[in-house]
Amino acid sequence: MQIIDILREQINEMAAGVIASLPAIAVGILVLVLTWLVARGAGRIAGAIIGKAELRPSLRGLIDRLVRLAVWMIGLFTAAVVVIPDLSPASLVAGLGVGSVAIGFAFKDIFENFLAGILIMLRKKMQVGDTIECEGVLGTVEHIALRETYIRHFSGELTIMPNSMLFMNPVEIWTDLDARRYDVMVGVSYDTDLDAAEAAIRKAVQSVGHVIADRPIQVLAHEFNSSSVDFHVRWWAPSSGAATLENRDQVIRAIKRELDAARIEIPFPYVTHTFRERVPMGSNPGEAA
Template identity: 60%
Template sequence: MIATLTEQLRSMATGAIETLPALAIAVVILLITALIARFSSAIVGKLAGSTDLRKSLRDLAVTLTRLGIWLVGVMVAAMVVVPSLTPASLLAGLGVGAVAIGFAFQDIFENFMAGVLIMLRKKMRIGDVIECEGITGKVEHVTLRETHVRRLSGELTVVPNSILFKNPVEIFTDKEQRRHDVVVGVSYDTDLDEAAEVIRKAVMSVEEVDKDQTLDIFAKEFNSSSVDFLVRWWAGATPRDGWESKDKVVRAIKRGLDDAGIEIPFPYITHTFKEKVPLGKDVGEEVGNSD
């Protein structure tokens, strides 16, 4: 038994020694592959950088170039170590292995494919402000697995690409401007035409409001204490632009209505009693006695 074991170990050692030259050649091939992949990626990145391609597409081209070169290099190195392997058998093995790995790492490959498709999209560029699944912020970086979104409060959120691909994404900055709105209430004794004109002049006096776009002032509804106007205007698309324009629009409308003597009413409450409420001297005496 010992003799058999010794013979097997000797045979394994002999086989390992015989494969050392092939392993050395495979290592050299991998080193050359690394150099070629690095050099080719730099060339592709430089060529892509001279075009009008978005940064995400340039990164995708560089990544796919590097992956393709490494795939070829690994296949050549494997055929050197195991001469019985052929390109056809390697491709068949890769197909079977890809299926098995795909089931084992489904989420990883899902995010990978979603990252590729997101990079191929014409929408959602680096720097866009988006909202998806309760996450609102600026897109800082897109990789093949995840997207980095900087929240408006400063925190960085790493979002799996599959979430951004499978769910609706609202892009605030798809265009330079978007519409904002505010509700303005005036008292019931107000001339609505006059109030609308005052509001129009006030909004148009704000520098941030786009004068070339439509300014809408609609009498919206009869509220409990006021007649409400819906005021809609166009200004910068980012949340910051929206807040700044709304701040100045509200201030301008308040100032304009005050100057015109138009009341912005407080809520009025009317109490109705089932029985007659006593007033006069008896009420004062009852209050005094209760003290």
Template identity: 60%
Template sequence: MIQVLENQVQSMAEGAVQSLPSIGIAAVVLLITWVISKFASNLTSRLINQTDLRPSLSTLMNTMVRLGVWLTGVMIAAVVVFPGMSAGSLIAGLGVGTVAIGFAFQDIFENFFAGVLIMLRDKMRIGDTIEVDDTIGKVEHITLRETHVRAFSGELTIIPNASIFKNSVDIWTDEPLRRFNVAVGVSYDTDIDHAARVIQAAVESCELVNQEKPIQVLADGFGASSVDFDVRWWAASSGADAVLNRDEVIRAIKRALDKAEIEIPFPYITHTFKETVPLGEKVGEAA
């Protein structure tokens, strides 16, 4: 038994020694692959910089070039180390292995392919303000696996690309301007035409409101204690103005209505009272 083990170990050692030249050549092939990968990456970056491709798509193309070079180099190195392996058998083996790896790392590959598709899309670029699920913020970075979104409050949210690709995404900055609105109610004894003119003038006085787009003060309905207006205006869709313009408009409307002595009523609330009868007394019984 011991003799058999010694023979096996000796055979393995001799095989390893015989394989050293092939392993050395494979190492040289991988080194050359690394050099070619760096050269191809730099060349791709220089060529892309001469175009107007968006950064996310440039990153995708650079990654694909490096991946293609490394796959070719690894296949050549594998054939050198294992001379009996042909390119066809290696590709067939990679196919079977890919299926097995795909099942094991389904979520990773899902995010990877979602990232590729996101980078190929025309919409949602780096710098856009987006809203997805409960996250609102500015897109800082898009990778092949995840998207980095910086919220207005400062924290960074990392969202898997599959989540962005499967769900609806609101892109606030797709256009330089977007429409905002706020509801305003005035009391029923108010002249609504006069109130509408006061609100219109208040919105027009705001610096962050775009004056070239229409400002609308539309009667929207009858509330419990007020006639409600839907006030609409246009302003910048990106940066702090997207938040500050709403504050400016609401403050201006409140000051204008106060100056015009137009009441913004509280919601009308009804209360139901229940009469209690002391023990021993009957309802309707004379005192």
């Protein structure tokens, strides 16, 4: 009977405590409702303020989320203090400090990608629609989120890259400017008139429609190779994603056609064998000896 009496007293005390705290709980719920309304209003106000600035959409979304997050943190802390009067800022900070160490180790990669995403959004370079190459991944930036970036390959596949990889590794942005310089190596045989070969190559490059006419076309004798004299050919064309591959294809085809028309040989590697002794030319090596 004593155990039942003890349990009954404890239940009565708990019920009395819950009833006594009902007003505080109601006020806490009201604070949360007000926090939700204020967060929505703050997000709209922030959107209206930054709407006049020239910011990328992903950065605008980030600012909106941070404003709402700040409002919710203040609202949750206020509601917690109302429901639990003994809770103080010092005790809350101390608790967060102890917990943040364990959370930091457990979610290190998530926080790293989150911070990298914020820094990437703050950059002026690499926006949605740019063609980039990083760590062997080549494609068009389709979406930049807080933790990852979506890159669409020219062949249609989608690669989701962690933002920390894009932040800590070199990123080559193909479409940073409207035009970029391309280059290709062209070899001609040693008995070719190099001036005639240069003229033919230059004419071929100029005939391609994508080549920018007011940018220089360079046809430079580069080196003596094993079977050819190599020219380093450079030209400028628009930097428009997959069109860069088509542009190179058209230039290489035009050079081949022009060199064929001028009867200039593009050699393949020649191999010359030298023997110390005379090689028998007869059908039976024994008879020739």
